Amino acid sequence: MNKSLKLVVVLTGTALLSGLILAALNIYTAPRIELNANKVLSEAVSYVMPAKKTCDVKVINDVTFYIGKDDKGQVIGVAFVAEGDGFQSRLRILVGMDPDLTKIINIKILAQAETPGLGTKIETDPTNKTDALWFHKQFSDLPVGAAITVVKGKEADKSKLQIQAITGATITSKAVADIINTAIEKNRAIYLKKVK
Amino acid sequence: MAKSNVTLTSEFLKGLWKENPILRMVLGLCPTLAVTTSAINGLSMGLAVIFTLVMSSLIISLVRKIIPNEVRIATFIVVIATFVTVADRTIAAFYPEISKALGPFIPLIVVNCIVLARQEAFASKNPVGRAVIDALGMSFGFTLVLLVMGSFRELIGNGTVFARQIMPLSFTPWMAIALQPGAFLTLGFLIGLANWINAKGKKI
Numbered sequence: 001m002n003k004s005l006k007l008v009v010v011l012t013g014t015a016l017l018s019g020l021i022l023a024a025l026n027i028y029t030a031p032r033i034e035l036n037a038n039k040v041l042s043e044a045v046s047y048v049m050p051a052k053k054t055c056d057v058k059v060i061n062d063v064t065f066y067i068g069k070d071d072k073g074q075v076i077g078v079a080f081v082a083e084g085d086g087f088q089s090r091l092r093i094l095v096g097m098d099p100d101l102t103k104i105i106n107i108k109i110l111a112q113a114e115t116p117g118l119g120t121k122i123e124t125d126p127t128n129k130t131d132a133l134w135f136h137k138q139f140s141d142l143p144v145g146a147a148i149t150v151v152k153g154k155e156a157d158k159s160k161l162q163i164q165a166i167t168g169a170t171i172t173s174k175a176v177a178d179i180i181n182t183a184i185e186k187n188r189a190i191y192l193k194k195v196k
Numbered sequence: 197m198a199k200s201n202v203t204l205t206s207e208f209l210k211g212l213w214k215e216n217p218i219l220r221m222v223l224g225l226c227p228t229l230a231v232t233t234s235a236i237n238g239l240s241m242g243l244a245v246i247f248t249l250v251m252s253s254l255i256i257s258l259v260r261k262i263i264p265n266e267v268r269i270a271t272f273i274v275v276i277a278t279f280v281t282v283a284d285r286t287i288a289a290f291y292p293e294i295s296k297a298l299g300p301f302i303p304l305i306v307v308n309c310i311v312l313a314r315q316e317a318f319a320s321k322n323p324v325g326r327a328v329i330d331a332l333g334m335s336f337g338f339t340l341v342l343l344v345m346g347s348f349r350e351l352i353g354n355g356t357v358f359a360r361q362i363m364p365l366s367f368t369p370w371m372a373i374a375l376q377p378g379a380f381l382t383l384g385f386l387i388g389l390a391n392w393i394n395a396k397g398k399k400i
Contacts, residue, residue: 007267014271018278025285032289040292113299116233117353117374126354127369168371 040110041094048096048106049077060194063187067195068096075099078191081110082183086175089113091122095180097144101188107139107180119172135173138163139180147181150174204329211333217310218341218383219390224310228342229379231301235358238346240294242339244283244302249311249335250328251279253319257327260320272315273306280305310338345382349373 045055045066052068059065066079079096092111097104109123124132131137142148142161150173151157152165165173217223227245232238255275256263263271284302288295295302305311314334319327347357353374355363363369372378 003264007264010262010264011267011270011274014274018274021278022281025282029285029289033285033292036289036292115375117369117371126356129365 044094044108044110045079045096047108048079048094050106051076058195061190063190065187065191065195077105080183080187082179084175084179084182086112086114087119087169087171088115091175091179093176093179093183095183097184101184101191102143102145104139104142104144104180104184107136109136109176114172115169118166118169121166121169122172122176125166135164135166136176144181144184148177150177204326207326207329208333208336211330211335211337212340213337215334216337216341216390217313217334218338219387221313222387223313224308224338225383227301227304227308228345228383229376231298232342232345232349232379232382233374234297234350234354235343235347236294237297238342238344239339240287240291240298241301242335242342244280244287244298245305245308245310245338246332246335247283248276248279248305249314249331252276252311253314253327253331254324256315256319257322257324263320268320269312269316272312272320276311276315277306310334341386345379345386349378349382353378 042055045068046052049055049066049068051070053071054069054073056067056069057064058067063080067075068077068079070076077096077098078101079094082093082095084091089112091109091114094108094110095104096106096108112120112123114120114122121127122135125135126132128134138156138158139148142158144161146161148161148163150165150170151162152167152170152173156162156164163173163177211217213220215221218225218228224245227241231241252272252275256272259271280303283305284295287298287302314331318330322330351357351362352370353372355361355365355367355369370378373382
Protein backbone atom coordinates (compact mmCIF):
# COMPACT_ATOMS: atom_id res chain seq x y z
CA MET A 1 0.00 0.00 0.00
CA ASN A 2 1.06 3.54 -0.74
CA LYS A 3 2.79 5.00 2.31
CA SER A 4 0.77 8.20 2.65
CA LEU A 5 -2.45 6.33 1.94
CA LYS A 6 -1.62 4.05 4.86
CA LEU A 7 -1.25 7.05 7.18
CA VAL A 8 -4.68 8.33 6.18
CA VAL A 9 -6.32 4.90 6.49
CA VAL A 10 -4.87 4.17 9.95
CA LEU A 11 -5.70 7.57 11.44
CA THR A 12 -9.18 7.69 9.92
CA GLY A 13 -9.89 4.16 11.08
CA THR A 14 -8.73 4.93 14.63
CA ALA A 15 -10.76 8.11 14.83
CA LEU A 16 -13.85 6.42 13.36
CA LEU A 17 -13.64 3.55 15.83
CA SER A 18 -13.12 5.98 18.69
CA GLY A 19 -16.13 8.01 17.59
CA LEU A 20 -18.31 4.91 17.43
CA ILE A 21 -17.31 3.80 20.93
CA LEU A 22 -17.92 7.27 22.38
CA ALA A 23 -21.27 7.68 20.63
CA ALA A 24 -22.44 4.34 22.03
CA LEU A 25 -21.20 5.30 25.49
CA ASN A 26 -22.97 8.65 25.29
CA ILE A 27 -26.31 7.05 24.43
CA TYR A 28 -25.91 4.91 27.52
CA THR A 29 -24.61 7.48 30.04
CA ALA A 30 -26.23 10.78 28.97
CA PRO A 31 -29.68 10.03 30.46
CA ARG A 32 -28.06 9.00 33.74
CA ILE A 33 -25.92 12.14 33.90
CA GLU A 34 -29.00 14.29 33.23
CA LEU A 35 -30.92 12.36 35.86
CA ASN A 36 -28.14 13.06 38.39
CA ALA A 37 -28.22 16.78 37.61
CA ASN A 38 -32.02 16.92 37.90
CA LYS A 39 -31.93 15.02 41.18
CA VAL A 40 -29.40 17.46 42.64
CA LEU A 41 -31.55 20.40 41.53
CA SER A 42 -34.85 19.03 42.79
CA GLU A 43 -33.26 18.15 46.14
CA ALA A 44 -31.91 21.68 46.34
CA VAL A 45 -35.34 23.17 45.53
CA SER A 46 -36.89 21.08 48.30
CA TYR A 47 -34.17 22.23 50.68
CA VAL A 48 -34.68 25.95 50.05
CA MET A 49 -38.49 25.63 50.23
CA PRO A 50 -39.11 22.83 52.79
CA ALA A 51 -42.88 23.44 52.88
CA LYS A 52 -43.46 22.90 49.17
CA LYS A 53 -45.41 19.89 47.96
CA THR A 54 -45.46 20.61 44.22
CA CYS A 55 -43.33 22.89 42.12
CA ASP A 56 -44.05 24.88 38.96
CA VAL A 57 -41.22 26.04 36.75
CA LYS A 58 -41.69 29.38 35.01
CA VAL A 59 -39.18 31.12 32.79
CA ILE A 60 -39.62 34.91 32.76
CA ASN A 61 -37.11 37.19 31.02
CA ASP A 62 -34.59 34.30 30.87
CA VAL A 63 -34.80 33.80 34.63
CA THR A 64 -36.08 30.41 35.78
CA PHE A 65 -38.40 30.66 38.78
CA TYR A 66 -39.28 27.56 40.79
CA ILE A 67 -42.67 28.29 42.31
CA GLY A 68 -43.38 26.05 45.31
CA LYS A 69 -46.98 25.28 46.27
CA ASP A 70 -48.52 23.44 49.22
CA ASP A 71 -51.09 20.65 48.80
CA LYS A 72 -53.93 23.18 48.46
CA GLY A 73 -52.19 24.85 45.50
CA GLN A 74 -51.31 27.93 47.54
CA VAL A 75 -47.97 29.52 46.58
CA ILE A 76 -45.65 29.19 49.58
CA GLY A 77 -42.38 30.26 48.04
CA VAL A 78 -40.28 31.16 45.02
CA ALA A 79 -36.76 29.95 44.28
CA PHE A 80 -34.24 31.03 41.66
CA VAL A 81 -30.57 30.57 40.87
CA ALA A 82 -28.27 33.51 41.70
CA GLU A 83 -25.02 33.43 39.80
CA GLY A 84 -21.83 35.47 39.99
CA ASP A 85 -18.07 35.45 40.51
CA GLY A 86 -16.59 34.39 43.81
CA PHE A 87 -12.92 34.62 44.75
CA GLN A 88 -11.64 32.26 42.06
CA SER A 89 -14.68 30.53 40.62
CA ARG A 90 -18.22 31.01 39.43
CA LEU A 91 -20.74 30.63 42.25
CA ARG A 92 -24.25 29.31 41.66
CA ILE A 93 -26.60 29.71 44.58
CA LEU A 94 -30.22 28.61 44.79
CA VAL A 95 -32.22 31.14 46.81
CA GLY A 96 -35.60 30.20 48.25
CA MET A 97 -37.86 33.10 49.26
CA ASP A 98 -41.40 33.76 50.46
CA PRO A 99 -44.07 34.55 47.78
CA ASP A 100 -43.55 38.34 48.12
CA LEU A 101 -39.76 38.00 47.82
CA THR A 102 -39.25 39.91 51.06
CA LYS A 103 -37.73 37.14 53.15
CA ILE A 104 -35.20 34.38 52.43
CA ILE A 105 -36.32 30.89 53.49
CA ASN A 106 -33.07 28.99 52.82
CA ILE A 107 -30.18 29.17 50.40
CA LYS A 108 -28.15 26.36 48.89
CA ILE A 109 -24.77 26.52 47.12
CA LEU A 110 -25.16 24.61 43.85
CA ALA A 111 -21.68 25.09 42.40
CA GLN A 112 -18.41 26.56 43.62
CA ALA A 113 -14.70 25.85 43.21
CA GLU A 114 -13.26 28.19 45.82
CA THR A 115 -10.00 27.71 47.76
CA PRO A 116 -10.13 24.24 49.33
CA GLY A 117 -10.44 24.46 53.10
CA LEU A 118 -11.24 28.19 53.11
CA GLY A 119 -13.74 29.41 50.51
CA THR A 120 -15.31 25.95 50.23
CA LYS A 121 -16.69 26.51 53.74
CA ILE A 122 -19.59 28.43 52.19
CA GLU A 123 -20.90 24.98 51.29
CA THR A 124 -19.75 22.85 54.24
CA ASP A 125 -17.32 23.67 57.01
CA PRO A 126 -15.84 20.46 58.44
CA THR A 127 -13.86 22.45 61.05
CA ASN A 128 -17.07 23.63 62.68
CA LYS A 129 -18.02 20.60 64.76
CA THR A 130 -21.42 21.91 65.89
CA ASP A 131 -22.81 22.86 62.48
CA ALA A 132 -20.89 22.36 59.24
CA LEU A 133 -23.55 24.31 57.34
CA TRP A 134 -23.37 27.38 59.60
CA PHE A 135 -22.33 29.83 56.91
CA HIS A 136 -25.21 29.52 54.46
CA LYS A 137 -27.68 28.87 57.29
CA GLN A 138 -27.07 32.47 58.37
CA PHE A 139 -29.18 33.52 55.39
CA SER A 140 -32.16 31.42 56.49
CA ASP A 141 -35.24 33.42 57.58
CA LEU A 142 -33.47 36.68 56.83
CA PRO A 143 -35.87 39.52 55.90
CA VAL A 144 -34.29 41.39 53.00
CA GLY A 145 -35.74 44.87 52.97
CA ALA A 146 -32.23 46.25 52.50
CA ALA A 147 -28.95 44.73 51.31
CA ILE A 148 -27.23 42.00 53.31
CA THR A 149 -23.81 43.06 54.60
CA VAL A 150 -20.84 41.01 55.76
CA VAL A 151 -18.98 41.66 59.01
CA LYS A 152 -15.76 40.12 60.25
CA GLY A 153 -14.11 39.99 63.62
CA LYS A 154 -17.28 40.86 65.52
CA GLU A 155 -20.64 39.21 66.17
CA ALA A 156 -23.07 39.52 63.28
CA ASP A 157 -26.32 41.28 64.14
CA LYS A 158 -29.12 39.48 62.33
CA SER A 159 -31.59 42.35 62.85
CA LYS A 160 -29.23 44.60 60.88
CA LEU A 161 -28.99 41.97 58.08
CA GLN A 162 -25.42 41.15 58.96
CA ILE A 163 -23.63 37.91 58.05
CA GLN A 164 -20.50 36.62 59.74
CA ALA A 165 -17.64 36.21 57.24
CA ILE A 166 -15.58 33.00 57.11
CA THR A 167 -12.10 33.49 58.57
CA GLY A 168 -9.63 33.47 55.66
CA ALA A 169 -12.37 33.71 53.05
CA THR A 170 -13.72 37.24 53.38
CA ILE A 171 -13.91 37.79 49.63
CA THR A 172 -15.86 34.58 49.04
CA SER A 173 -18.20 35.42 51.95
CA LYS A 174 -18.80 38.91 50.58
CA ALA A 175 -19.33 37.52 47.08
CA VAL A 176 -22.10 35.22 48.33
CA ALA A 177 -23.91 38.14 49.97
CA ASP A 178 -23.43 40.43 46.95
CA ILE A 179 -24.61 37.81 44.45
CA ILE A 180 -27.73 37.18 46.54
CA ASN A 181 -28.42 40.92 46.99
CA THR A 182 -28.15 41.61 43.27
CA ALA A 183 -30.22 38.61 42.25
CA ILE A 184 -33.00 39.35 44.73
CA GLU A 185 -33.29 42.94 43.63
CA LYS A 186 -33.35 42.04 39.94
CA ASN A 187 -35.63 39.02 40.23
CA ARG A 188 -38.05 40.68 42.63
CA ALA A 189 -38.84 43.33 40.01
CA ILE A 190 -39.26 40.74 37.26
CA TYR A 191 -41.32 38.34 39.33
CA LEU A 192 -43.67 40.80 41.01
CA LYS A 193 -44.38 42.58 37.74
CA LYS A 194 -45.06 39.48 35.62
CA VAL A 195 -46.55 36.97 38.02
CA LYS A 196 -48.35 39.00 40.65
CA MET B 197 12.83 -8.45 22.15
CA ALA B 198 15.64 -6.71 23.90
CA LYS B 199 14.05 -6.91 27.33
CA SER B 200 12.71 -10.45 27.14
CA ASN B 201 15.18 -11.58 29.79
CA VAL B 202 13.37 -9.38 32.32
CA THR B 203 10.78 -11.38 34.30
CA LEU B 204 7.15 -10.26 34.29
CA THR B 205 7.26 -9.78 38.06
CA SER B 206 10.09 -7.29 37.88
CA GLU B 207 8.34 -5.64 34.92
CA PHE B 208 5.44 -4.98 37.32
CA LEU B 209 7.54 -4.08 40.36
CA LYS B 210 9.68 -1.49 38.56
CA GLY B 211 6.65 0.81 38.34
CA LEU B 212 6.14 0.67 42.09
CA TRP B 213 9.62 1.74 43.08
CA LYS B 214 12.64 1.60 40.75
CA GLU B 215 10.97 3.53 37.93
CA ASN B 216 8.04 4.98 39.87
CA PRO B 217 6.45 7.55 37.55
CA ILE B 218 6.17 10.27 40.21
CA LEU B 219 9.04 9.63 42.62
CA ARG B 220 11.73 8.48 40.16
CA MET B 221 10.71 9.79 36.73
CA VAL B 222 8.85 12.88 38.01
CA LEU B 223 6.09 12.57 35.40
CA GLY B 224 2.41 13.50 35.63
CA LEU B 225 2.89 16.12 38.30
CA CYS B 226 -0.12 18.27 37.36
CA PRO B 227 -2.77 15.83 38.66
CA THR B 228 -0.41 14.77 41.46
CA LEU B 229 -0.26 18.30 42.84
CA ALA B 230 -3.83 19.33 42.06
CA VAL B 231 -6.08 16.48 43.17
CA THR B 232 -4.33 15.12 46.26
CA THR B 233 -6.27 17.38 48.64
CA SER B 234 -7.91 14.31 50.18
CA ALA B 235 -7.36 10.56 50.23
CA ILE B 236 -10.53 9.76 48.28
CA ASN B 237 -9.67 12.25 45.52
CA GLY B 238 -6.16 10.81 45.19
CA LEU B 239 -7.47 7.24 45.04
CA SER B 240 -10.21 8.04 42.49
CA MET B 241 -7.72 9.82 40.25
CA GLY B 242 -5.38 6.82 40.56
CA LEU B 243 -8.14 4.37 39.61
CA ALA B 244 -9.04 6.45 36.55
CA VAL B 245 -5.37 6.42 35.48
CA ILE B 246 -5.08 2.64 36.04
CA PHE B 247 -8.07 2.11 33.74
CA THR B 248 -6.82 4.50 31.05
CA LEU B 249 -3.22 3.32 31.07
CA VAL B 250 -3.96 -0.41 31.07
CA MET B 251 -6.60 -0.17 28.33
CA SER B 252 -4.47 2.14 26.16
CA SER B 253 -1.37 -0.05 26.52
CA LEU B 254 -3.43 -3.12 25.64
CA ILE B 255 -4.80 -1.57 22.44
CA ILE B 256 -1.57 0.12 21.37
CA SER B 257 0.42 -3.06 21.93
CA LEU B 258 -2.13 -5.05 19.89
CA VAL B 259 -1.93 -2.73 16.90
CA ARG B 260 1.71 -1.69 17.29
CA LYS B 261 2.76 -3.37 14.02
CA ILE B 262 0.20 -1.63 11.81
CA ILE B 263 0.63 1.92 13.13
CA PRO B 264 2.90 3.87 10.75
CA ASN B 265 5.75 5.58 12.58
CA GLU B 266 4.76 9.05 11.28
CA VAL B 267 1.33 9.08 12.90
CA ARG B 268 2.05 7.05 16.02
CA ILE B 269 1.70 9.94 18.51
CA ALA B 270 -1.59 11.05 16.94
CA THR B 271 -2.91 7.49 17.11
CA PHE B 272 -1.78 7.11 20.74
CA ILE B 273 -3.57 10.30 21.72
CA VAL B 274 -6.82 9.30 20.00
CA VAL B 275 -6.77 5.94 21.78
CA ILE B 276 -5.91 7.53 25.14
CA ALA B 277 -8.54 10.25 24.74
CA THR B 278 -11.18 7.63 23.97
CA PHE B 279 -10.53 5.74 27.20
CA VAL B 280 -10.29 8.93 29.25
CA THR B 281 -13.70 9.99 27.95
CA VAL B 282 -15.10 6.56 28.76
CA ALA B 283 -13.77 6.90 32.33
CA ASP B 284 -15.00 10.49 32.67
CA ARG B 285 -18.55 9.82 31.45
CA THR B 286 -18.83 6.63 33.51
CA ILE B 287 -17.76 8.41 36.70
CA ALA B 288 -20.16 11.30 35.94
CA ALA B 289 -23.02 8.84 35.43
CA PHE B 290 -22.46 6.60 38.43
CA TYR B 291 -20.41 8.61 40.94
CA PRO B 292 -21.53 12.25 40.53
CA GLU B 293 -19.92 13.24 43.86
CA ILE B 294 -16.45 12.08 42.80
CA SER B 295 -16.96 13.61 39.37
CA LYS B 296 -17.73 16.97 41.00
CA ALA B 297 -14.66 16.77 43.27
CA LEU B 298 -12.20 15.86 40.51
CA GLY B 299 -13.71 18.35 38.05
CA PRO B 300 -11.58 18.91 34.96
CA PHE B 301 -8.74 16.66 36.12
CA ILE B 302 -10.25 13.45 34.73
CA PRO B 303 -10.41 14.83 31.15
CA LEU B 304 -6.87 16.14 31.69
CA ILE B 305 -5.54 12.56 32.00
CA VAL B 306 -5.36 12.79 28.19
CA VAL B 307 -2.31 15.01 28.50
CA ASN B 308 -0.87 13.14 31.48
CA CYS B 309 2.66 12.37 30.29
CA ILE B 310 2.79 9.02 32.13
CA VAL B 311 0.14 7.59 29.83
CA LEU B 312 1.70 8.87 26.62
CA ALA B 313 5.23 8.03 27.79
CA ARG B 314 4.33 4.39 28.45
CA GLN B 315 2.85 4.05 24.95
CA GLU B 316 5.88 5.61 23.29
CA ALA B 317 8.52 3.94 25.45
CA PHE B 318 6.97 0.56 26.10
CA ALA B 319 3.59 -0.55 24.72
CA SER B 320 4.47 0.28 21.12
CA LYS B 321 7.61 -1.91 21.33
CA ASN B 322 6.49 -4.87 23.46
CA PRO B 323 4.04 -7.78 23.25
CA VAL B 324 0.59 -7.44 24.78
CA GLY B 325 1.13 -9.34 28.04
CA ARG B 326 4.29 -7.44 28.88
CA ALA B 327 2.72 -4.09 27.94
CA VAL B 328 -0.27 -4.69 30.22
CA ILE B 329 1.95 -5.77 33.12
CA ASP B 330 4.08 -2.64 32.63
CA ALA B 331 0.95 -0.45 32.53
CA LEU B 332 -0.39 -2.08 35.69
CA GLY B 333 2.91 -1.54 37.53
CA MET B 334 3.24 2.08 36.42
CA SER B 335 -0.36 3.02 37.22
CA PHE B 336 -0.28 1.24 40.59
CA GLY B 337 2.93 3.10 41.42
CA PHE B 338 1.20 6.34 40.45
CA THR B 339 -1.91 5.52 42.48
CA LEU B 340 0.14 4.53 45.51
CA VAL B 341 1.94 7.89 45.60
CA LEU B 342 -1.35 9.76 45.05
CA LEU B 343 -2.95 7.83 47.90
CA VAL B 344 -0.04 8.53 50.25
CA MET B 345 -0.04 12.24 49.35
CA GLY B 346 -3.83 12.53 49.59
CA SER B 347 -3.97 10.77 52.96
CA PHE B 348 -1.11 12.84 54.38
CA ARG B 349 -2.54 16.17 53.18
CA GLU B 350 -6.01 15.30 54.42
CA LEU B 351 -4.63 14.16 57.78
CA ILE B 352 -2.54 17.29 58.40
CA GLY B 353 -4.81 19.74 56.60
CA ASN B 354 -8.13 18.51 57.97
CA GLY B 355 -7.41 15.95 60.72
CA THR B 356 -9.14 13.16 58.80
CA VAL B 357 -8.30 10.32 56.39
CA PHE B 358 -11.09 9.15 54.03
CA ALA B 359 -13.31 11.63 55.95
CA ARG B 360 -12.74 9.66 59.18
CA GLN B 361 -11.45 11.65 62.16
CA ILE B 362 -7.92 10.47 63.02
CA MET B 363 -6.36 13.41 64.85
CA PRO B 364 -7.71 14.34 68.30
CA LEU B 365 -10.36 17.06 68.07
CA SER B 366 -8.03 19.47 69.85
CA PHE B 367 -5.64 19.28 66.86
CA THR B 368 -5.64 22.48 64.81
CA PRO B 369 -5.41 21.54 61.12
CA TRP B 370 -2.50 23.02 59.14
CA MET B 371 -4.60 24.43 56.35
CA ALA B 372 -1.51 25.22 54.24
CA ILE B 373 -0.81 21.51 53.67
CA ALA B 374 -4.23 21.06 52.02
CA LEU B 375 -3.66 24.15 49.86
CA GLN B 376 -1.33 24.47 46.85
CA PRO B 377 1.94 25.14 48.76
CA GLY B 378 1.32 21.98 50.76
CA ALA B 379 1.15 19.98 47.54
CA PHE B 380 4.64 21.10 46.53
CA LEU B 381 6.02 20.60 50.04
CA THR B 382 4.56 17.10 50.38
CA LEU B 383 5.80 16.05 46.94
CA GLY B 384 9.25 17.51 47.60
CA PHE B 385 9.61 15.65 50.88
CA LEU B 386 8.36 12.40 49.31
CA ILE B 387 10.87 12.61 46.43
CA GLY B 388 13.58 13.50 48.95
CA LEU B 389 12.65 10.51 51.08
CA ALA B 390 12.71 8.20 48.06
CA ASN B 391 16.16 9.51 47.04
CA TRP B 392 17.44 9.11 50.59
CA ILE B 393 16.24 5.50 50.82
CA ASN B 394 17.80 4.76 47.43
CA ALA B 395 21.12 6.35 48.35
CA LYS B 396 21.19 4.41 51.60
CA GLY B 397 20.43 1.19 49.75
CA LYS B 398 23.39 1.69 47.42
CA LYS B 399 25.91 2.07 50.25
CA ILE B 400 25.07 -1.30 51.81
